[in-house]
Amino acid sequence: MMSEMIREDGRKYNELRPIKIEAGVLERADGSAYLEVGGNKILVAVYGPRESYIRRLLEPNTGVIRCRYNMAPFSVDDRKRPGPDRRSSEISKITADALRPALMLENYPRSMVDIYIEVIEAEGGTRCAGITAASVALVDAGIPMKDIVVGCAAGKVNDEIILDLSEVEDKEGQADVPIAMMPRTGEITLLQSDGDLSQEEFEEAINLAMEGCRKVNEIQKEALMKKYSAEMSD
Ligand code: UDP
Numbered sequence: 001m002m003s004e005m006i007r008e009d010g011r012k013y014n015e016l017r018p019i020k021i022e023a024g025v026l027e028r029a030d031g032s033a034y035l036e037v038g039g040n041k042i043l044v045a046v047y048g049p050r051e052s053y054i055r056r057l058l059e060p061n062t063g064v065i066r067c068r069y070n071m072a073p074f075s076v077d078d079r080k081r082p083g084p085d086r087r088s089s090e091i092s093k094i095t096a097d098a099l100r101p102a103l104m105l106e107n108y109p110r111s112m113v114d115i116y117i118e119v120i121e122a123e124g125g126t127r128c129a130g131i132t133a134a135s136v137a138l139v140d141a142g143i144p145m146k147d148i149v150v151g152c153a154a155g156k157v158n159d160e161i162i163l164d165l166s167e168v169e170d171k172e173g174q175a176d177v178p179i180a181m182m183p184r185t186g187e188i189t190l191l192q193s194d195g196d197l198s199q200e201e202f203e204e205a206i207n208l209a210m211e212g213c214r215k216v217n218e219i220q221k222e223a224l225m226k227k228y229s230a231e232m233s234d
Pocket of ligand 1: 076078087122124125126128167
């Protein structure tokens with residue numbers, strides 16, 4: 001029954017929105033990436049590891065990661081009031097938490113990695129898209145990582161578990177389960193759940209989101225290959 005369902009935008013239950021990623025799009029940042037998925041447009045800049053310029057954040061035995069997720073005022077239908085709010089502070093925190101396990105920050109005492117995620121246009125799923133793009137930007141910055149972290153959500157709409165919710169599906173749906181993972185080990189670094197799901201549906205959503213992550217991870221790797229194979233042949 002599930003595989004028969006066609007969604008409002010014509011996708012199958014396990015289909016991602018069209019996605020593209022480009023690595024190394026900014027001259028001045030140490031690393032950067034641009035990502036589009038569905039109607040989302042996201043730009044990420046990364047700096048570091050560099051000596052911590054904020055004394056109170058300096059850790060003598062490890063590096064620290066800081067993340068700022070920001071939505072442009074023109075990124076949503078109603079003008080978004082500029083500046084941080086509760087939602088963006090939460091997403092900044094969970095993004096840093098999702099990426100930290102992949103970074104070997106213990107090798108960089110007293111230093112800091114800064115990640116700036118700018119949502120230029122939003123259409124549902126920006127936290128996962130931000131994590132996916134940030135991870136590519138971290139690789140582009142040359143920061144050693146255990147794996148490329150990737151984010152993707154699944155959710156429940158019309159009693160069906162579906163992959164990669166659009167804004168409409170997110171708003172009208174019954175549940176949203178964004179996750180981030182390290183594909184090599186399958187380690188989950190973000191797991192949130194908003195809405196009503198039975199245990200069985202919850203497990204189904206996680207499995208589907210993991211399947212989505214693996215697909216998005218292929219696009220991340222292609223973006224990095226494209227950038228670095230082009231550079232080597234220059
Ligand atoms: N959104 C919006 N205005 C806001 C915040 C969000 O229109 O102030 C939209 C935007 O398209 C976003 C979607 O609602 O992607 C879902 O937001 P949510 O908080 O669930 O986070 P996301 O799915 O983007 O990670």
